[in-house]
Amino acid sequence: MKILILLAVVLVVATAAGAVYFRRVADDPTVWHVDPLTATKPDSPNAALIRPAGGDGTAPVFAVPPLELAAAIDDFALGEGRTKRIAGTPAELWMTYVQRSALFGFPDYISVRVLPEGEGATYAAFSRSRYGHSDMGVNASRLARWQAALETRLGN
Numbered sequence: 001m002k003i004l005i006l007l008a009v010v011l012v013v014a015t016a017a018g019a020v021y022f023r024r025v026a027d028d029p030t031v032w033h034v035d036p037l038t039a040t041k042p043d044s045p046n047a048a049l050i051r052p053a054g055g056d057g058t059a060p061v062f063a064v065p066p067l068e069l070a071a072a073i074d075d076f077a078l079g080e081g082r083t084k085r086i087a088g089t090p091a092e093l094w095m096t097y098v099q100r101s102a103l104f105g106f107p108d109y110i111s112v113r114v115l116p117e118g119e120g121a122t123y124a125a126f127s128r129s130r131y132g133h134s135d136m137g138v139n140a141s142r143l144a145r146w147q148a149a150l151e152t153r154l155g156n
Contacts, residue, residue, distance in 0.1 A: 025130075027098045032086065032087070033096040035113060036050070036051065036126035037051060037113060037115075041056075041126070041128075045135070047126070047128035047129065047135075048126075048140040049124075049125070057147075059122045061118065061122045062154045062156060063119065063154075067093070069121040070114040073123065073146070076149050076150065077097050077110070077112075077146070080099065082105075085097050093114040094112070094113045094114070096109060096110065096112075097109070101138075106131055108130065108135070108138065108139060109127070109128055110125060110126070110127040
């Protein structure tokens with residue numbers, strides 16, 4: 001019985017320590033601020049990539065200037081909760097965000113590049129997990145959610 005109690009205590013302490021660690025791990029922009037147009041998607045199923053061509057999906061062309069699209073992406077991303085921008089700005093048309101999971105604070109990194117396209121703009125985005133082999137579709141769902149929000153806000 002004492003061993004079971006000891007194992008339970010160790011499990012609780014390890015879980016708490018893990019939650020603190022993952023919430024406090026540094027987000028190094030020199031590592032995570034990558035261009036989604038040239039980024040290489042890992043072999044593991046914990047990333048999603050949207051590009052004008054050659055990604056998991058294609059972003060639509062919005063009938064707005066690139067700066068307006070970049071500002072809309074930034075507003076939505078920062079409004080999602082547990083998200084902060086770690087590199088770039090809408091004025092640069094290239095931003096990288098970290099979004100942490102609710103329970104343990106696992107970091108996912110999302111790099112977005114806005115591109116002029118004819119009279120409007122489109123984007124490329126690369127969303128990936130820092131830890132783990134599989135993300136259970138979280139990164140692909142995130143990019144789909146962001147795209148749906150942009151289409152609602154900006155039309156298409």
